[in-house]
Amino acid sequence: MNRIMEHPILGKMEDKKEVAIWVDGKILKAYEGEMIAATLLANGIKVCRYTRKRKEPRGVFCAIGRCTDCVMVVDGIPNVRTCITPVRDGMKIETQKGLGSWERSEKDDE
Amino acid sequence: MEDIIICRCEEITQREIEEAIEDGANTFNEVKRFTRCGMGLCQGRTCRVRIEKMIQEITKNLPRQGTYRQPVRPVNLGIEGDLLNE
Numbered sequence: 485m486n487r488i489m490e491h492p493i494l495g496k497m498e499d500k501k502e503v504a505i506w507v508d509g510k511i512l513k514a515y516e517g518e519m520i521a522a523t524l525l526a527n528g529i530k531v532c533r534y535t536r537k538r539k540e541p542r543g544v545f546c547a548i549g550r551c552t553d554c555v556m557v558v559d560g561i562p563n564v565r566t567c568i569t570p571v572r573d574g575m576k577i578e579t580q581k582g583l584g585s586w587e588r589s590e591k592d593d594e
Numbered sequence: 595m596e597d598i599i600i601c602r603c604e605e606i607t608q609r610e611i612e613e614a615i616e617d618g619a620n621t622f623n624e625v626k627r628f629t630r631c632g633m634g635l636c637q638g639r640t641c642r643v644r645i646e647k648m649i650q651e652i653t654k655n656l657p658r659q660g661t662y663r664q665p666v667r668p669v670n671l672g673i674e675g676d677l678l679n680e
Contacts, residue, residue, distance in 0.1 A: 536605070563635060
């Protein structure tokens with residue numbers, strides 16, 4: 485774990501509720517209210533996706549939801565900007581390859 | 595140096611954009627239609643300003659402003675639907 489526990493201006497980190505998210509089949513501990521990208525970086529995961537043409541890895545670039553470099557497949561929905569999407573308990577996140585693909589559930593087909 | 599990626603979404607290099615400008619594309623919209631730069635997920639939010647600067651440097655003219663998608667912050671349609679339901 486690699487988080488700022490004590491900040492010169494913001495002070496000590498507040499006690500927050502812990503949630504668990506699945507990232508590529510592994511369970512990670514996250515704090516409620518933080519963004520997915522924050523959890524990933526705190527756990528040492530820097531690669532969010534691989535590009536379409538050159539298959540190069542990409543990670544957090546602007547971190548304010550503009551550049552779309554940190555997009556991942558979240559709960560079967562591709563191209564979700566992880567730097568501005570808060571974590572939810574039991575979220576399933578996968579590394580996106582290229583443009584990603586939709587995972588249609590049976591509920592959607594009805 | 596020419597292999598630098600300018601448009602991160604569509605992976606368009608500096609060389610490709612320079613070639614397009616030299617081939618006669620002298621506005622952002624024309625470069626966009628030549629190379630697909632600025633047509634990816636972020637809709638030119640990362641590269642538009644850089645490309646307009648490149649056009650200015652090569653053609654020595656201030657390019658006409660390109661068209662790009664509003665809003666500044668993209669949001670899901672679902673969010674708007676939630677607002678309507680409230």
